Amino acid sequence: MFIKTADKWEAIRAFINMWLKDKTLYCNACGDAYYKELFPCCDTPQIGTNLDHVKGVIEQNKIRRAECRDDHAANKTNTMRWGVSLPSRLYQDLERYCQKTNNQKLFENPKEMRTFARKFKIFAIPERI
Numbered sequence: 001m002f003i004k005t006a007d008k009w010e011a012i013r014a015f016i017n018m019w020l021k022d023k024t025l026y027c028n029a030c031g032d033a034y035y036k037e038l039f040p041c042c043d044t045p046q047i048g049t050n051l052d053h054v055k056g057v058i059e060q061n062k063i064r065r066a067e068c069r070d071d072h073a074a075n076k077t078n079t080m081r082w083g084v085s086l087p088s089r090l091y092q093d094l095e096r097y098c099q100k101t102n103n104q105k106l107f108e109n110p111k112e113m114r115t116f117a118r119k120f121k122i123f124a125i126p127e128r129i
Contacts, residue, residue, distance in 0.1 A: 008102065009119050015097050016120070019090060020051050028053045028087060053087040057123070061085055064125050083113055086123045 025034035028046040032038075039045065046053070064085070091106070098106045107113045117124035 008098075009115065011101065012094065012098075012106075012116075013119070015094065016090070019093060020054060022050050025049060026089070028056070028089070031089065050087070050090070054090070054122075057085055057087055061123070061125055083125060084117050084120075084123045085125060 025047055026032060026049075027034060027041045028048065029044045030042040032041045034041070034047050039047075046056070048056070094106050098104055107116065
């Protein structure tokens, strides 16, 4: 159930909490629904629920943080910084949700991506934003 709010980030948090409860099995690599009779669905199947895939991204983000040169997530040559990392289906669903409810993109500008990283730290690569 959604709470009526004008706060974009509060609405996104509610959407993510609802999205995590979906128990549908699908492949995170190709996006196809999981059917036993059609398995494997692709070359590198990653079958799970939304929650399973988010847990995988959280572990992946911990590894990425450890490999970064500093707490701002710069690489060894300081030519690139990591931002956020989330499951592709979550990103696509959030994009659709924002477009449908507010008629805007999830991230309208870099400032919004930084705000997202601050509010949803499990998806952020840098320790400091």
